[in-house]
Amino acid sequence: xxxxxxxxxxxxxxxxxxxxxxxxxxxxxxxxxxxxxxxxxxxxxxxxxxxxxxxxxxxxxxxxxxxxxxxxxxxxxxxxxxxxxxxxxxxxxxxxxxxxxxxxxxxxxxxxxxxxxxxxx
Numbered sequence: 001x002x003x004x005x006x007x008x009x010x011x012x013x014x015x016x017x018x019x020x021x022x023x024x025x026x027x028x029x030x031x032x033x034x035x036x037x038x039x040x041x042x043x044x045x046x047x048x049x050x051x052x053x054x055x056x057x058x059x060x061x062x063x064x065x066x067x068x069x070x071x072x073x074x075x076x077x078x079x080x081x082x083x084x085x086x087x088x089x090x091x092x093x094x095x096x097x098x099x100x101x102x103x104x105x106x107x108x109x110x111x112x113x114x115x116x117x118x119x120x121x
Contacts, residue, residue, distance in 0.1 A: 005040065005048035006069060008111055011058040013039050015108045016051045022083045023071050025049065060109060068104065068112035076103050076117040086110070094119065 010016040017027055017039060025041035028048060032038070035055040042048045049069075073079045076092045080103050089104035089112055101117040 003047055005050045007050040007052055008107075008109070009057065009060050010051050010053050010109045011060075012108065013037055013051050013053040016053075017041055019084065019086075019107050020049055020051075023073075068114050070114040070116055073115050073117055076101050076115045079103075079115050080105065085113070 008016070020041045021027075023043075025043055028040045028042040030037065030039035037053045039051050039053075040048045041051065080088070080092055083105065085105035086108050087106040087110075089106060090102070092101065092103035092115075094100075095102050096119070099119050101119055103115045105113050105115065107113055
């Protein structure tokens with residue numbers, strides 16, 4: 001099984017594309033359906049994020065079914081400093097049980113993005 005994409009409801013699709021491009025995603029394609037614009041960004045391995053903007057919808061409830069998306073990065077601290085994020089949910093720190101150093105930030109619409117730097121053994 002292979003994950004094809006994850007859909008995120010967004011208020012401003014252009015702002016969201018710019019945010020995810022900071023992680024190496026590139027816009028790949030899109031389509032419109034009624035009042036909704038769907039644009040996709042893909043990573044080097046073909047996994048896509050569907051960014052879905054519906055006219056008039058600008059605020060979203062996080063809910064309990066979706067928690068976060070995680071990206072492996074070379075340096076969590078440097079990424080937090082360099083990425084134009086919209087808030088820190090959890091400060092960078094070690095997570096020994098997971099064998100990683102992590103942080104959580106927010107994208108333009110408040111979706112949580114986990115940054116993971118594996119710890120050396």
